[in-house]
Amino acid sequence: MQIEQYLKRYQPIIYKTFTNAIENKHLSHAYLLSGSSGMPLKEVALFLAKSILCDNPSPLACDNCVTCLRINDGNYPDVMIFDGANTKIKKGDIEKIMNNFDKTSLEDKGIMIYILNLVETMTPVAVNSLLKFLEEPGKNIYAFLTTENESKVLPTILSRTQILRFRSVPKNEILIDASNEGVNQEDAEMLCSFYSDGKSIKDMSESDLYKTVKVALDEQLDALLRSSDEAIYVCERRIIPQIKSNDTARLYIKLLGIVFQDLLNKQVNGNIILTTYDNILNELLTRLKHIDRSLFIIMSSISKLDLNVNIPLLLDHIIYEITKEDGNGK
Incomplete structure (x- = not known):
């Protein structure tokens, strides 16, 4: 646009x-x-x-x-x-x-x-x-x-x-605009919290930065569905080698925050953004405890990137806290 x-x-x-x-x-x-x-x-x-x-x-x-x-x-x-x-x-x-x-x-x-x-x-x-x-x-x-x-x-x-x-643009309008730009629903929902027009969402969805981060996010969520040990293993062996720079880490943590915000919304029967992730969200709710605490840890981690924190340690810490006493079983 x-x-x-x-x-x-x-x-x-x-x-x-x-x-x-x-x-x-x-x-x-x-x-x-x-x-x-x-x-x-x-x-x-x-x-x-x-x-x-x-x-x-x-x-x-x-x-x-x-x-x-x-x-x-x-x-x-x-x-x-x-x-x-x-x-x-x-x-x-x-x-x-x-x-x-x-x-x-x-x-x-x-x-x-x-x-x-x-x-x-x-x-x-x-x-x-x-x-x-x-x-x-x-x-x-x-x-x-x-x-x-x-x-x-x-x-x-x-x-x-x-x-x-600038006035806030309703998310449903942003999603329609993104769809008109040819963005698939999954990517549009994932990015509509960060952009207020379809063209910006399209540009980001086609970027190498987003593609790298999206693959890493899906791998991490899939591992969280299996077990805490698997989640930690995947974080250390698969996610950390891909999420190296501040830019990739910031986007990765923000997207993880969107997922956990939707998990929290589901707990209180609120509206969610990631409708294409509905089944994944439902299963995560049965496996993870302390969604509110995990969301706080995720969101507070974003500001730590401005302090030149060690990114591998930060990502490892986030997953450790998410899986701690998660009910998955070891």
Whole structure:
């Protein structure tokens, strides 16, 4: 799904707000796009930036003109992007923006735009530098900031930006969208908690990262159905050799968390996400004890990845705790 269609369908208030601003030439100098994890915040920020610069807007970006294509290729010097999803945004990054934008625009349009994805990851000194820049915005300079945790963004930043808040998209709508993109139901259900549009789910479902993690998850669940000894053996001999990096470990643990959240929901007769795993979930419920404790251990393990924890030991610990007194028998 293209970003403009995503905005029209799932974020109509943001679509109308920005469209009106473009048409009436009442753009704010800085916007903060606020949403939850999995929403295409960076992609929307880039699309809105292109809409300001587009050669043939109608009224938003056409995504086909020379300017839009150059921005997509990262070949437009008056648009600068720093992504906090990859590494913390530092003071030097903000200074680079300030220094570049203090000069005359390199493009004929005379408009300069910077995008800071996930500003909650900024270092304190970077935040201070950004505040000074936001307080005295230059002419024809626009900012698009994004956050997945608005509560961690300083009030002084919030007060200097126009906040565009993304609404939550119902999971059934996400699943329909994913199905229309050709994603099978099992993968769509597994990923719909992390993404809010079918295209993102399709891209992830086709990635080597997801395929590796999904195979490992299914192997681990199958072993849990057999015995605790088998679960520990499979973890050590099959799972740990596949789940080596922080990215694979993070996704693996998150998917395991989805499974155990559904197990907990089943215990209280609540709705589940993984309907294609219904039989597996029912059998796991007869074999595992302390589902709530296991879920807590799984979810708390995600934050430990940020501390450069030993991944094999972490995965081993999770399975040991899950199988402890699980009623499987040794």
